[in-house]
Amino acid sequence: MEFSIDLVPGAGPVSVSPYRMAPAELVELKGQLEDLLEKQLVRPSVSPWGALVLLVKKKDGGSRLCVDYRQLNKLTIKNKYSFPQIDDLMDQLRGASVFSKIDLRSSYHQIRVKEGDIPKTAFRTRRFIEGFSTKGAPLTPLTREEQSFIWTDAYERSFDELKKRLTTSPVLVLPNFGEPFDVCCDASHQGLGCVLMQNRKVVAYASRQLKNHDRNYLTHDLELAAIVFALKIWRHYLYGARFSVFSDHKCLKYLFGQKELNMRQRRWMEFLKDYDFQLMYHPGNANVVADALSRKSIHMSSMMVKELELVEKFRDLNLYEELAQDHISYGMITITSEFLRQVGLKQLQDVELVKLLGLLGTEKAVGFELGEDGILRFKGRICLPQDAELKRAVLEERHKSRLSIHPGMTTMYQDLKKNFWWSGMKREIAEYVAACLTYQKAKVEHQKPSGLMQQMEIPEWKWDSITMDFIVGLPRSARNSDAIWVIVDRLTKCAHFLPVNIKWSLEKLTQLYVREIIRLHGVPSSIISDRDPRFTSRFWQSLHQALGTKLKLSFAYHPQMDGQSERTIQSLEDLLRACVLDHLGSWEEVLSLVEFTYNNSFHASIGMAPFEALYGRRCRTPLCWYQDGESVVVGPELILQTTKKVKMIQERMKTAQSRQKSYADKRRKPLEFAEGEHVFLNVTPTSSVGRALRARKLTPRFVVPYQIIQPVGPVAYRLALPLSLSNLHDVFHVSQLRKYVHDPGHVVELDDVRVKENLTFEKLPVDVVDHKLKELRGKSIALVKVLWDATTGEATWEVEQQCRERYPFLFQSKSVFGDENSCCWGGCETLSLSLFLPSLALTLFHSQKSHFSFSLFYVW
Template structure:
């Protein structure tokens, strides 16, 4: 039995609540308001386990071990008498202001680093504990996230290098590797390091570099403070070594380099690699028969990685294996190196055995030589040589020309003249801040200064007017620290496997689309683009049963973009329901922020790997064979969902508080410059950990005002992007009645958003009254300007709600394109953005369908930041666009448009032109020629000139219809009189309502006099944009707007007598199958049956009749049926056919 005793004087904190029993455990100290409640509860729970305290007694013990102030808080929260331990714990956490949700622990997890003096195993344990609290329900990718954070959080570079080299995929195994390496590093701390041979334990505390020789060299590498003076001296001598033509080995040693007694047997020649002599004593021939092939003895070349921002390294332009590239001239490198990914796909002359040479980085990581080959190198455009190159996996340049190249081919770098001197001529340098390998006195070491993104960094820094020097310096330090996160070229792409794209097609059979013919002159472009993707490691050869065709889309600069038509694959793919973020919920986090940065990932999709088992589904056909993507290509239906899931995983714990993310667009914000730079550093760190890179040209850093998702973000708040409203803002002043009607048609469509619309527009409506003269007064100009202001102000342009469906209204006329982006909100439509533009001369010659397609493609491209990644609705008054997505074998411009639409998910809805005034008005911003009568004006003139129309107008306006139509009137007039209830007079024109027209409100037809009927038929059938449709389709088009008696016959005659139609179209033939007699040679050889019904049910319940007939005897019989089901028919047929038809009754 356990008994709790209290001493008479109240007991001390250490003895309070003593447990008498088989095992006594000292309880924690009393909980006070200054205590760490989390640590206290950890000690308390340890006390419960050690003392074997029953769960029902734990709440009472917690209350007992608190002081008076804490007990008063529990009394106020009404938890003093509770027996629920978990509830009491949560209440105390809330009282002490401790957040216990997963968000808090996820932020701590991603910020957790190995502390000074903390061993690896303890650090791993803390990570695992934080992960279990931050992501309690995650199981599938838990090990990957733990492993990524473990690698990033290790402080010792030697330990981190060992983990990276082990390529462990299991967190526990990686921890064991790190523990072993930590033990080795601890033993090596007693060894003394020097600049000539730097050990891995010499790099612990200084800032990271931007090196990219291997994964380890790309990690943070630091130097000891004890050798800081030596490194400073080395930096001073770097320029001297670059500007001197004499061999580096003749230089004097570093002033403070540790000297030791010279032993001739230990000296190594850097020229031949032999022992016992130096280079000037070397007897080896420098011009032997195979001088261009590597012959180096087994030795080790460690590399020290340092910063040297003031050094410019020489670059020469040329080609290797027929491919143009930049080559780094490096007299300090003993051998010539090549990037393995670059050389892999080149045509080399021959392979040679790999030399027995070892290259090491400053951290001790060995550079693996994957291959050695002899290739053709062209310097400039004239000098051609053959040389052996060694291939390594990670190199900052494609080719590095070493000292062996200089010696064998008689090259002499001349930094003063800025050229590479050769016997055949001088090759000019192209200066660049990049990698410089400089030889120092010791032949066992080389120095590397690396700034691959120096120019990009300078462009990314804000101007002096936008930011102070202090803030610019802080931002520059961040960019230098995370230089490896910046993409320096099209081939410098990141790669992550944190989230992989999966293509779930279920049991669907592979789809194999036939390859499309590629024009002969474009095949070279296809091969070039394919070679580039192979070098980027984006695609690989395939033997997949799946195949999709490729499409070449021409870009603005004249080059081609390589695209794949995945429409068939998308139809079979199970759609990913991962939601895209609701921007309206997260934009509130920008309140109070004054500094903003926008980041855009470099070819973001190509940085995401595809699941290995699904890569075959991305296969595409080319003239060179079948290839498949290793990364996520554009055009897949689930690609936006996958990319959003990746970004949310990478930036978990930061979204909403530090940054916002929508697909590959990221905005980082902060209230102060210091807070903003700290958040930006954390975002860059997250991107580096998973291997993602940003495109410097598209990033905007440390700005007071940035554009993001169609908004202008500033410290004053969120405003609309001026480019989205320029279509209405720049509407020209009307110069005629027609232009004014167009503007008022647009304004009236959105009049519900303008306060007092009728009063504001009154001066403009007076100009439209009958008989009014055109007088554009100051009042009209003021009303016009006021309406434009209200149409483009905040009450009209609503914030986009990405949780609701977007609606795009698009229209095209002979002069321009117009589009309106809107959303439905509480049974009303709110405008998000307007857009319009005029057509070029070439575009004005497009047919109506092609012009409408152009308008759709342009509008979707204009509104792509809103529409990309979710399904939306497109409304148009051109019904042909409804079959746009089913177009078979598109070519040329149509193929380009379809490819640009493939990544968007939308539905096309047809809307009558009379209801499409919002976009229609934007596409018709001015008359073709001011003062020229529109067709409505011509119709009014023709009606007034026609005598029968004048008589009809008198009857209509005066409401004096005769009882019978006068006999002297024409046949057309009699038909008009019979429809007297359908005529109305509007705008001095006679219109026809009802009579089978569309049920839509306001549907009407204009009455066309005889003088204009041929012109209407020509416009609706034979004009440039009519398309010479069939008589039925032409009649439908005419009937939608006009009417006159005998219209059907006139349309039929017009189409039958059209010269172009009769020349180009075949006569319609109604093909029918020939009829044959149904022969039968004996009884019941052929029996016919039919079912009549359902009829009215008879008392016995039957509603159908089965009729049978024998073809041989022509005998018929009928039987009642209860229903038409197959089982019922079979029963009656089997029972009655032999009884009735086998013994037919012969006629008497």
């Protein structure tokens, strides 16, 4: 019996370079190869085929020699076998009484390979040739497919020069595997660097720049990442050997004794356990080699340095030279003879400065002096006259130049006061910076959040007022649920956690709401929720209008209004996470236990568990099994006790709310606007196709100012939004607004934005300017170059199919847009839903004119 390897027609030989191995692995590999050669199970080969070889650890601590034939398997003709029916196999076991399974130990090399297919099973291992890298490196370009194999004098000279440098100046030493290794590591905000050494001599260097996600690491994680990087790079040197690791981050010395680690550190710890090393602290001033590799060198031309030195010397000598045009692009304020001449003329026209000229040398003009150039100075600084044009030129040069880039008031004042002085200088700089349109739209406020905390009314009775929200993004369960509907009573804090599918229709959600909430607690008088599309739909609003329930939706982009649901969701997620980790089951299977635990846990704001607040007694659990029974309370006494407990809960909630408001207002500031004022609107920017990261970081924080129509409560305002934003809720919390400082020089243009339901916008493209095809993994992908800003020429390459789906107007001669305000029901003409309550049935009809009619009737 022989084993054959049949290949698909046209398949050619595949050969892959072998993996690098540690010295201990090479010794094991050599021993196993000699054993196989002695048994004549393998033989030396010159086959054009070549597979990889690797060693896999066995349970007994030994190593198993494995050959990676994945590339060969891709070229073989696959055999298809149908699986037998399990029921048929079970039927064949009738009458059997003894069942067993057989496994063989080290049962390999039992079937001979067909002679013609033996070359296909060839595998490669490394054989050490001293100086191979020195001899082979110059020939590497000649091994490329697109490179013609022509040996020229240039190759010869390059080879001789490289050989000479490597042989006459040995920067690196060859490793001696009989001596221990030392690894020095360091990290910075630019990159990672590490050095492999033996006897204080360098064996190898390694470094790399930080990736985008690496830049978010803390210093502790960055230094640890450098160690992991070094061990991965030099695994073939360090695996199976005892070595030392030096780091200038002292906290890493106690890494293996830490009890609390994040997920990233735990993953790295599992990797580090494969190595036998000692982690030692190395002071930063002694770790210069690895430190240099991790730092980004800053290149500055010597000509630039000399020019800057000359400028400083001119300033010291009070000489003023006009700088070249290219230096102005760096934002330097040019002080020319023409500028000084204008200052001198304007000083003679300024009444206050003329008075100071007459008082020079007296006590009333201390610090003022007249320079040789005829310019009045105060402590060496030029005195600017009260000339609006002259001061504005200085302010714009310092604030809007490319080197300055709109600094804040303090920074700008400290820079300008080194060279200039005028009366009221600090106040005018503050007013100028505050009125800068770009500064108002782009700069973040380093101040307390706006708007004092507003308390909501305490409910009068249990389940009279509720809150609701959704937890989305959960793993899909066996019952096809991927979200949780969280519904909480505002008085007793009792909660229901309902598993749902995020794609369920409103009809199905309403049926669930009736079955789980109205059936148990009745119809609430008010519901507080965020502006989820489900809660803002006409169907949902009309339904609760018929039931007599008032819907209270939060302000746009202000989830803090429904703080109770948000806090409950945090507790729910913590309980779910802990329960799933302990019991290793689906989250939906433990959701009922989580709801039981939450409702029977002490709640600080009401001073008891939600179950006790709802039913007037504690829930019987295995923890309190010794309670035989309860006191029987009936009639007026029951009503009295229930009413008394509700009042006690209300008093405790008032105390808790007062405490929360006092704590929150310490970290907030009051902010009020008048009707008719203009304010900036704070939004969350989103990007177009392929521009997510850049747009999220660089889009303005605030869009063009809008007028306030009227205040809605003490901390919310209604804005006059343009037609392009008509699908947005026009009431915003004060924390989402910024006061607009008007300036006559402002030219306010409406931003070309597309607003989404979650109060985000995206910039619309202008035109498609180019096309090209890109080959990726054997597929041709059509790309288009999209122009986003005609004034700046900003353009990016995007996938054509995605652009056609999102921006069809770019590929049409005439754009045809649908009505953005069309009804969300689409082509639905009639929608009916019946809610069957114990004594009430509600039928809801949707007419063709998008109005609703209701039919209420009692069922006796």
